[in-house]
Amino acid sequence: MNLQGILFGGWSKDEMMPNLLHLGLDRAIESLRIEYVALDLFGNRLVINKKGTRYKSLCPFHKEKTPSFNIELKYNRYRCYGCHRTGGPLFLPFDYFDKISALSYFQSKIGLDINNEEHKNIFEQALEKEARRAGFNVNFRL
Numbered sequence: 001m002n003l004q005g006i007l008f009g010g011w012s013k014d015e016m017m018p019n020l021l022h023l024g025l026d027r028a029i030e031s032l033r034i035e036y037v038a039l040d041l042f043g044n045r046l047v048i049n050k051k052g053t054r055y056k057s058l059c060p061f062h063k064e065k066t067p068s069f070n071i072e073l074k075y076n077r078y079r080c081y082g083c084h085r086t087g088g089p090l091f092l093p094f095d096y097f098d099k100i101s102a103l104s105y106f107q108s109k110i111g112l113d114i115n116n117e118e119h120k121n122i123f124e125q126a127l128e129k130e131a132r133r134a135g136f137n138v139n140f141r142l
């Protein structure tokens, strides 16, 4: 492993969050990848190794000794086989933080403006779509 690899716990620099603010909300949401958000939230604190298109790590949501938390690049989602939490890049911050912190996270990362009705609709719909893809239903209102 090179120095970059050691610094980022096996993550490559390409997997770090690019600046998405200039894209506009729609495209910023489309460009959001689970690896960006996971690396942003957990960093090298948790991720221990990469196998093919997935990272395996100790779960940030429950205590365990054997890693069962997967970050699946191919499906753009996270999934824990221990506590069964799953979702995509939009849902992860809501799973990890409280709602206010998650919203301010997206404000700073993708320019979400919760006082803007159009932004709210775009974001709510994207979150619901992502949840359905991950296999669960959310009826999410900001």
Ligand SMILES: [Zn+2]
Pocket: 059, 060, 061, 062, 069, 080, 081, 082, 083, 084, 085
């Ligand atoms: Zn877990």
